[in-house]
Structure formats: C-alpha cells, structure tokens
Amino acid sequence: MLQTHPEINLRLIDKMTLDPNDKGINCGIEYRxxxxxxxxxERLLPDEVVVLAAPALLQEREIASxxxxxxxxxxxTERRLVSxxxxxxxxxxxxxQKILTFSYSLHAFKAAELGLGVVLGNRHNA
Structure with a gap:
C-alpha cells in the first residue's frame, strides 16, 4: 500500500483497546x-483457538488429553476471548493449576516457545 500510495502517512499504534473518542484514528483492528x-x-478472521507448545516441552511431557x-x-493473555x-x-x-498471564499474545507465545508452558492462540496469527 505504501508503494502505491506514497501520499499516505501511516502510524501504527499498539494498544489493548481503541479509544472511540480518539479522532486521530482512521482505521483500527480490534479483537472482540x-x-x-x-x-x-467487519470480521477479518474467525477466532479458531489452538493449543501451542514448544517441541521440547512436548518431548518431555505427554499432552494427549x-x-x-x-x-x-x-x-x-488477559484479553483472549477464549481462555x-x-x-x-x-x-x-x-x-x-499454575497459570502464567501476560498482557500481550506476543509475550505469551514467547513464553510458550521457551518451554514455560502451553498457550492458547488463534490459528490465523499463531
């Protein structure tokens, strides 16, 4: 888009929720x-929840059920619709049960990648 529309200034903001009164936002992507x-x-993606774990963790512990x-x-993560x-x-x-809770999915996925546990993610962004 930036190559075909160089006149557009793009600013990405990473927030937990969008402020509906913020008039500086032209487009937002929310998880709701x-x-x-x-x-x-409009809906961009369905919330297809999958369980994710590091291969090393799965070699150490059987998770078949x-x-x-x-x-x-x-x-x-704090804002997963399905937790x-x-x-x-x-x-x-x-x-x-021991539960590690993170504000952002990125951090939760990293913790799972490091073998700290098992995380829920969306099939489309995991």
Whole structure:
C-alpha cells in the first residue's frame, strides 16, 4: 500500500483497546466478540483457538488429553476471548493449576516457545 500510495502517512499504534473518542484514528483492528455499534466494522478472521507448545516441552511431557494439562503450566493473555479459565473451569484440578498471564499474545507465545508452558492462540496469527 505504501508503494502505491506514497501520499499516505501511516502510524501504527499498539494498544489493548481503541479509544472511540480518539479522532486521530482512521482505521483500527480490534479483537472482540462482536462489532462495535458506533463504527463501521467487519470480521477479518474467525477466532479458531489452538493449543501451542514448544517441541521440547512436548518431548518431555505427554499432552494427549485435557487431563494431561494438569501437570503443565498454562499460559494465557488477559484479553483472549477464549481462555484456559473458560475451557477448564469444570475440572477439579484446575483450581490449583499454575497459570502464567501476560498482557500481550506476543509475550505469551514467547513464553510458550521457551518451554514455560502451553498457550492458547488463534490459528490465523499463531
């Protein structure tokens, strides 16, 4: 886009949420359940949740079922619409489960890459 429209100035801002009163924003990409009512919007990608883990972690620990997650730290981000807490709340062992929580998916994915646990991600951006 920048090559075909050199007259456009592009500024990328990384925020947890967009301020609807910020008049300096022409376009935004948000992660949400449904479209905001006061702006024009469309769904870009479905939220296809997948479980991600480092290959080294999977070699050390068998994770073949949900029950196997009880022995592995879980990693999540604050703003995931689908979280470990939602998925696993009915399992008795979950009450004592070790959970590492990050503000941003990038940090959660890095923690999983380092073998610190298992993370939920979206198939499209994982």
């Amino acid at each position: 359940f449904e479209a905001a009512k006061d702006v024009q919007s 949900v029950e196997n997650l009880a022995s592995v730290p879980l990693i999540e 470990w807490r939602v998925i696993l709340k009915s399992y008795p062992w979950f009450k004592t």
